[in-house]
Amino acid sequence: MMTDEQKHEFYQALVDKNPQYDGTFFACIKTTGIFCHATCTARKPKYENCEFVFTAEEALLAGYRPCKRCTPLTYPNSIPEEVKTLVSAVEKNPEKRWKEEDFRQLGIHSATARRKFKDIYGMTFVQYARSRRMGLAFKEILNxxxxxxxxxxxxxxxxxxxxxxxxxxxxxxxxxxxxxxxxxxxxxxxxxxxxxxxxxxxxxxxxxxxxxxxxxxxxxxxxxxxxxxxxxxxxxxxxxxxxxxxxxEKKLTKFTVPLSLHGTPFQMKVWDQLSRIPAGETRSYRDLATKLGDPHLVRAVGNANGANQLAIIIPCHRVIQTSGELGGYGGGIERKKYLLQLEQRA
Incomplete structure (x- = not known):
């Protein structure tokens, strides 16, 4: 979570066009709907009209598009022609869901798009297009x-x-x-x-x-x-x-908000077991499988865990690997670590 102190620091870097901050953060400008590098030469917005994020994906999901002046997605590499073509195509039709035929029409192999976007942006082209697409819907809701x-x-x-x-x-x-x-x-x-x-x-x-x-x-x-x-x-x-x-705020460990749960009978059983894990404690996938009557159901338990659509409330973050390692989490491993530490301190 970004602190107010960091936000003010990043705003000053934006005003000063400080090159040391390029790639450290992205400035999202509410009045124009674009996101920029710290060194963007465009006229500087007021502080209250800025949002600051650490990744391009966050900016895209918030509904912002890349600035054409500072091309924030080029840092730290020069941008290949294939990537320029694809970014331009996304901006022409950001709601498009890409298929193999679409890549062929542009003369670009989908595997090339995936690799180059991953190298430059830290996300695949599919992630990029999806983030831009979802960002439009999210922005509509935020507005x-x-x-x-x-x-x-x-x-x-x-x-x-x-x-x-x-x-x-x-x-x-x-x-x-x-x-x-x-x-x-x-x-x-x-x-x-x-x-x-x-x-x-x-x-x-x-x-x-x-x-x-x-x-x-x-x-x-x-x-x-x-x-x-x-x-x-x-x-x-x-x-x-x-x-x-x-x-x-560590003042609540049991949610009472009414839930609408819809899954297969097995998924419902897994989610019920998840809800029974006390805050501050963890269980392994094998523990849950054994509770359900068959220790060999570890993979099925993992799949049901991943199908949970009620993050935190149905606490799939409390399930770890048998080895004691945290394992995966739909919201990201750092969030899983944060949630477990928060609950252990509560």
Whole structure:
């Protein structure tokens, strides 16, 4: 989590065009929707119009595009022509979902795109395109774009008359006759911004915004519940935000917000076992498999763990490898370490 002191330090570096900070942070300019290097020669914005992030992926997921003047994604290497072509193609159609045929039309092999983006940006081209695509939806939600009242939505003749935050990146939502309204919102935490999806009675999803696979999770959620996901606040979201704040202040270890859980019978059993692990303690995948009656189900337990869509609340971060190593975590290994240490101190 970036401190206020770091933010002021980075802002001063931006004002001074300090080359020592190029690659250390990215400055996201709210008024223009772009993100820049510290040495960008563009006119400097006011401090309150700046956000500072450590990675390009964070900037993309927040809905910012690379500055054409300082080309922030070129540091520290000169940018190959193939990468320039692909970045330009993404900006022409940022909502596009890339397929092999799209690479062939540009005369670029998908494996080349993957390797070059990984070398330069620390993420694959698919991650880059996905982050830009998701960033558009996230920005729409952050801006709190106005939507028509729910009761009007149910009876309205034209679907274009109101907004589903994810329609552009995932295709059209279900037809009006099947519709279930869900609401997306964000919650800031010390280890990154999280996205919640709720309705008037339950939480359906809570994930870190930069979680790989989040796009697929949202798409699956929409299909499973025949839902439109609109921008909006609910009492359940407010309760969730309050409980998460208390959790990070080490004042809460058990969540009471109502959850909507939908999985296979085996996944439900695994998630139930996860919920029984006390805060401050860990269990191995083998421990859980044994509890479920078969120690050979380690891989199946791991898969069910990964299918959990309610980060922190269903505490998959409390599951470690049999060797004692932390193992993987959808939100990233540093977050897993942070959460375990937080709970042990609580």
């Amino acid at each position: 709190g774009k106005k939507v028509i009242d729910q009761q009007v939505t149910f009876g309205y003749e034209s679907s274009s008359a109101f907004n589903d935050a994810f329609t552009k990146i995932m295709g059209n939502p279900p037809k009006k006759a099947q519709i279930h309204i869900l609401y997306a919102n964000f919650i800031s935490t010390p280890i990154g911004r999280m996205m919640s999806v709720t309705d008037a009675t339950h939480v359906y999803l809570l994930e870190f915004m930069d979680r790989r696979g989040l796009e697929k999770e949202i798409e699956t959620l929409r299909k499973k519940h025949h839902a439109r996901i609109l921008v909006g606040e609910t009492n359940v979201h407010q309760q969730l935000a309050k409980e998460l704040a208390l959790y990070f």
